[in-house]
Each structure stands twice: as C-alpha cells, then as structure tokens.
Amino acid sequence: MALRKVRIMGDPILTKKCRPVKEMTERIKELIDDMFETMYQEEGVGLAAPQVGVLKQIVVIDIGENPVVLINPEIIETSGEQTGQEGCLSLPGKYGIVTRPNYVKVRALDEDMQEFELEGTELLARAICHECEHLEGKMYVDKIIGELQDVQEEQDDQE
Numbered sequence: 001m002a003l004r005k006v007r008i009m010g011d012p013i014l015t016k017k018c019r020p021v022k023e024m025t026e027r028i029k030e031l032i033d034d035m036f037e038t039m040y041q042e043e044g045v046g047l048a049a050p051q052v053g054v055l056k057q058i059v060v061i062d063i064g065e066n067p068v069v070l071i072n073p074e075i076i077e078t079s080g081e082q083t084g085q086e087g088c089l090s091l092p093g094k095y096g097i098v099t100r101p102n103y104v105k106v107r108a109l110d111e112d113m114q115e116f117e118l119e120g121t122e123l124l125a126r127a128i129c130h131e132c133e134h135l136e137g138k139m140y141v142d143k144i145i146g147e148l149q150d151v152q153e154e155q156d157d158q159e
C-alpha cells in the first residue's frame, strides 16, 4: 500500500468523466487499497479515483461505520433533503453549505465485481452523492449555498 497524491481543485483531471471498470486487476486492487490509505491519512470520509489522478469509476467511503468500495456506481433512488456542511480533500481548508437528498440508494460492483445495492441516509447519503459526482467531473463548489467558507480549526469530516 502507498499514499497517493490528492489532486487539488484547478487540476483538469477533476473536471473529466471517468470510465467504467471492466474487469478487476491487481493494479486496480492496489489502487483501491491506496485510496483507502490516502483517505484515512487525510482524515476524509470519501475519496474518488480522479482525486488521485485515475479516471476510473471507483469511490471509497468510510463514515466511521465500515469501509465501502463502489465500482461503477449508479444512484438509483433518492428521497428527502438535507442541508449542511460539505468539504472535499481536493479543496483543503474550505467548506460550503450544500443541499443533498437525505436518502440515497446506489447500485455498484464490489471488489469481486459482484453487483450490490447500498442504502444510506444523512452523512452516508451525502458522501455517496459527493463521490459519485467526482466521477462525472463535478465538484460540490458548484452547488453551494452562499460563499465558500474557511475551516477555522479542527473541522469535521471532509469528503
């Protein structure tokens, strides 16, 4: 395992659409391990492959409950609404207020390329939406209500 360099907003790779993963390889397994290691090191709750410079549809999420890998994720259901703070490892030291669905159901492949569905509410729903948008080349800053804010001190989770 190794840490990977997190790309910062302004890097063109963060605006590109990612390609689906067609088959699991040793290289992709290593990428996923590295993404987890990098996310934990940076104290994030989610990380998408383009954030470490790889244009593949892979995200890792861990909101403190259990680690999840989503390969080729597709959000298939949303409901409700939540409005709250959101940050991103590709924009360190900043956060903004973003409205997201309060419930999300996502269909994806796991590390064995087996299809599964995951439901999330609150922070998990927010993280799923945020990370899936990275795969489309989008960042949360386009959705913020009001201004981007500076993180004052030890701030909570960044995605």
Ligand code: NI
Pocket: 087, 088, 089, 090, 130, 134, 159
């Ligand atoms: Ni992010």
